[in-house]
Amino acid sequence: MRWVVFLRAVNVGGTNRCQPALIAKQLVKFGVVNIGAVGTFVVREDVSESTLRAAIAKKLPFKCEIMICPARDIVKLTSTDPFARQPSGPDITRFVSVLHKRPRALPALPLSLPSDDDWLLKIIAIEGRFVLGLYRREMKAIGYLGKIEKKFGVAATTRNWNTIQKVAQILNDA
Secondary structure, three states, X not given: OOEEEEXXXXXXXXXXXXXXHHHHHHXXXXXXXXXXXXOEEEEOOOOOHHHHHHXXXXXXXXXXXXXXXXXXXXXXXXXXXXXXXXXXXXXXXXXXXXXXOOOOOOOOOOEEEXXXXXXXXXXXXXXXXXXXXXXXXXXXXXXXXXHHHHHHOOOEEEEEHHHHHHHHHHHHHO
């Protein structure tokens, strides 16, 4: 099976430093493609999830959450535009938070923080392990991204929607 791997809290703020491009080269036998600098990988070869998880963990000089999703889930997620009716512009970022596992309870949506009228972060949809939303490009908005984990009770890592689309493009081209 093909996979997409998301590492949590890598190369952020000078901590948990690693070289994702080097990790991808070291795992070439799995057909690993590195996407960016924060630990996003496309795995094009057929490998079990447990084998892949162990191989990646062995290459990291620190412990971190490793979220592994079937490639088909990313392709399905990007098959429509979930942001079609949402505000856009240079001051708004579209994102996907990948949860370690499906949450037990889901909040009512849309969920706007700190409030509906003055939101810095807005969750618009939840599809399986994926939380889709928008945040304003303001420093205070980053703090609200951290609240996603608390809201759902599971570890999460966040990527820009453009990164998720790039992953899907690589999967579709393979």
